[in-house]
Amino acid sequence: MRKLAFFAPLAAVLAVAVTPAVADPASVNVTLGPDVIESADELGERDVQEQVARLADVVRRTLARRGALDGAEINLTLTDLKPNRPTMQQMTDRPGLDGIRSVSIGGATISGHVTTADGLIHPVSYDWYSTSIAEVHGFNTWQDADRAYSRLANNLADGRYVTR
Numbered sequence: 001m002r003k004l005a006f007f008a009p010l011a012a013v014l015a016v017a018v019t020p021a022v023a024d025p026a027s028v029n030v031t032l033g034p035d036v037i038e039s040a041d042e043l044g045e046r047d048v049q050e051q052v053a054r055l056a057d058v059v060r061r062t063l064a065r066r067g068a069l070d071g072a073e074i075n076l077t078l079t080d081l082k083p084n085r086p087t088m089q090q091m092t093d094r095p096g097l098d099g100i101r102s103v104s105i106g107g108a109t110i111s112g113h114v115t116t117a118d119g120l121i122h123p124v125s126y127d128w129y130s131t132s133i134a135e136v137h138g139f140n141t142w143q144d145a146d147r148a149y150s151r152l153a154n155n156l157a158d159g160r161y162v163t164r
Contacts, residue, residue, distance in 0.1 A: 024117075026063045026072040028056045033079035033111075043081070044089025051081055051142060055110070055149045062153035069156060071117030076124060080109035084130070085141045099141075105130040106144035110152055114161055122161045126152040 030052045032040070040048045055078060063069050083090075084106035086097040107129030114122045128148035140146065155163060 024071045026060065026069045026074055028060045028063075028074045028076070030056045030076045030078060033077045036078050036081050039081070042090065042093070043083065044087045047083070047087045047089065047141070048081065051108075051145060052078065054142070054146065055108075058146070058149040059153045059156065062150070063157055066154075066157040068158075069114065069116065073115040074112070074124075074156070075115075076110050076112035078108060079111050080107075080127070081145060082106045082108070082129065083141045083145070084143045087141055103133060105133060105135075106142065108145040108148040110148065114156065124152075124156070125162045126155060128152075 032048065032052065036048065055076060059074060059076070063072075063074075082105065084103055086094075086099055086102050091097045091099055107127065109127035110124065111126075112124040114124055116122070126148070128144070128151055130144050155161070
């Protein structure tokens with residue numbers, strides 16, 4: 001009986017030591033660059049704000065899933081934003097546009113910086129656009145912008161903050 005009393009505190013200490021610590025997730029803030037602000041009337045305020053939220057969500061989820069940049073503060077700016085298909089605002093302003101058959105090369109340019117948990121600041125620069133109209137697949141208005149967000153998020157998780 002005395003042996004059990006001795007091992008009980010040791011077991012409790014080992015259980016605490018093996019329990020993984022829960023890290024603070026990365027904080028992701030997204031703002032708009034002057035060119036995107038200027039084009040917001042043409043693209044539609046709602047669409048632009050949805051893209052701000054979408055970029056933050058994709059980066060946040062990817063980093064959490066991959067367990068990367070815990071405790072970091074990530075400040076991103078959408079400096080350019082191009083849809084693959086006309087936005088609702090564009091179709092309202094130009095009735096001849098077709099939401100299905102009107103396609104274009106889309107994508108996004110993102111800049112900013114990452115402040116890691118240890119206080120180091122790393123610049124961020126990323127852009128991705130379709131290189132050919134033949135690459136435009138599917139029916140999503142923001143398909144290539146989404147692809148840019150995903151690729152940026154994976155680069156951040158891999159520690160690649162600037163791509164050329």
